[in-house]
Amino acid sequence: MGDTHLDRAVRLDRADRLAGYRDRFVIADPALVYLDGNSLGRLPVATRERLRAVVDTWGTELIGGWDRWIEVNRAAGDVLAGIVGAAAGEVILADSTSVNLYKLACAALAARPGRTVIVTDDDNFPTDRYVLAGIAADRGLTLRMVGTDPDRGIDPAAVTAALDGDVALLCLSHVSYRSGAVADLPALTAAAHEVGALVLWDLCHSAGAVPVGLTAAGADLAVGCTYKYLNGGPGAPAFLYVRADLQTVVRQPIWGWFGQSGQFAMGPSYDPLPDIRRFLVGTPPVLAAYAALEGARLTAEAGVEAIAAKGRALTGYAVDLVDAWLAPLGFRLASPRDPCRRGAHVTLHHPQAWQVCQALKAAGVIPDFRAPDRLRLGMAPLYTRFVDVHSGLSRLRDVVGAGAHEPYPSVPAGIT
Numbered sequence: 001m002g003d004t005h006l007d008r009a010v011r012l013d014r015a016d017r018l019a020g021y022r023d024r025f026v027i028a029d030p031a032l033v034y035l036d037g038n039s040l041g042r043l044p045v046a047t048r049e050r051l052r053a054v055v056d057t058w059g060t061e062l063i064g065g066w067d068r069w070i071e072v073n074r075a076a077g078d079v080l081a082g083i084v085g086a087a088a089g090e091v092i093l094a095d096s097t098s099v100n101l102y103k104l105a106c107a108a109l110a111a112r113p114g115r116t117v118i119v120t121d122d123d124n125f126p127t128d129r130y131v132l133a134g135i136a137a138d139r140g141l142t143l144r145m146v147g148t149d150p151d152r153g154i155d156p157a158a159v160t161a162a163l164d165g166d167v168a169l170l171c172l173s174h175v176s177y178r179s180g181a182v183a184d185l186p187a188l189t190a191a192a193h194e195v196g197a198l199v200l201w202d203l204c205h206s207a208g209a210v211p212v213g214l215t216a217a218g219a220d221l222a223v224g225c226t227y228k229y230l231n232g233g234p235g236a237p238a239f240l241y242v243r244a245d246l247q248t249v250v251r252q253p254i255w256g257w258f259g260q261s262g263q264f265a266m267g268p269s270y271d272p273l274p275d276i277r278r279f280l281v282g283t284p285p286v287l288a289a290y291a292a293l294e295g296a297r298l299t300a301e302a303g304v305e306a307i308a309a310k311g312r313a314l315t316g317y318a319v320d321l322v323d324a325w326l327a328p329l330g331f332r333l334a335s336p337r338d339p340c341r342r343g344a345h346v347t348l349h350h351p352q353a354w355q356v357c358q359a360l361k362a363a364g365v366i367p368d369f370r371a372p373d374r375l376r377l378g379m380a381p382l383y384t385r386f387v388d389v390h391s392g393l394s395r396l397r398d399v400v401g402a403g404a405h406e407p408y409p410s411v412p413a414g415i416t
């Protein structure tokens with residue numbers, strides 16, 4: 001029976017139009033099954049070369065290199081705009097997702113004076129909830145938490161019920177970090193607009209995994225990171241999106257010199273640029289920004305629609321293996337079954353998920369663990385093969401079938 005599943009994987013790999021992209025990445029250990037591209041993407045070969053070249057320009061050109069380096073945030077932003085369905089000039093690389101979230105949430109609140117409520121959901125990524133709670137505490141605003149089932153994802157009816165004329169800002173994640181469930185971005189954006197609120201989307205788990213369609217949805221604001229599906233490297237800078245017509249209407253709270261008109265005139269007062277650069281703050285991390293640019297280029301070249309289609313096929317294949325092999329061992333799917341309702345990862349409940357996670361790593365498969373009882377399996381479409389999914393899940397079946405996870409510590413520690 002295992003052989004028929006393997007045959008299917010081999011067949012799917014042969015038919016995969018994106019198969020060649022795996023060779024564009026550094027695969028240091030071909031035996032390792034890497035199912036954590038949703039936390040940290042692999043290193044593109046082009047990035048290694050580009051970083052060497054950029055480091056050399058530092059050595060040779062010294063301060064003169066800035067003439068070119070200063071463009072990297074916008075150049076990367078234009079590539080990223082294509083990936084998230086926005087126009088060039090609406091996206092820029094800057095800071096971290098958390099910091100951008102703060103900047104754009106404050107900008108949205110300033111554009112809705114007199115309104116006192118921020119809406120988010122209780123399963124949103126921790127940094128989103130904390131940043132919003134901090135803003136609400138600082139300003140005496142109310143943070144209204146919508147309840148979300150962590151497996152099924154955001155319930156549009158519950159969000160809509162939380163929206164009224166007091167709401168300044170709705171802030172949600174497009175793809176849930178825990179279950180991979182996709183929120184209905186166009187419908188929720190429209191619902192917020194109906195009560196006059198602005199919407200801020202977190203695209204960390206969707207950018208480079210599923211189509212986002214910001215322009216098509218009339219989205220206002222968004223943030224996202226580049227080190228997950230976009231393969232920008234550990235700690236690579238994040239991006240932010242502000243719809244063109246809002247750029248001169250909203251004002252961000254950190255008045256840095258990189259957002260200033262005539263930056264090098266060193267003028268007496270802040271007069272922000274009339275475009276997306278006004279959402280910059282200070283000197284960008286140039287080396288990391290070039291890595292983000294190269295990673296984004298690879299995704300743009302492959303095309304988000306093709307990537308998403310492969311993501312649905314990979315996760316669909318994984319769900320079939322879960323049903324066949326893992327359900328009898330106490331695993332339960334913690335992601336939507338409908339492939340169009342999930343991103344490129346599949347999450348499984350298991351009462352000993354942390355022990356299983358450790359044993360699986362020892363067996364040469366890298367998943368990750370999310371509290372309290374979930375094993376996350378990321379299948380980044382650009383470099384994950386169907387045979388990798390087959391090996392990963394068959395090793396998982398064998399590990400748990402043999403009870404090899406039992407000796408591992410049951411209490412999580414450190415980075416999971």
Ligand SMILES: *Cc1c(COP(=O)(O)O)cnc(C)c1O
Pocket residue numbers: 096097098099125127128173177202204205225238
């Ligand atoms: C990974 C992730 C983040 C990370 O934010 P940083 O500022 O880069 O640490 C934020 N939000 C979501 C939804 C994420 O998945």
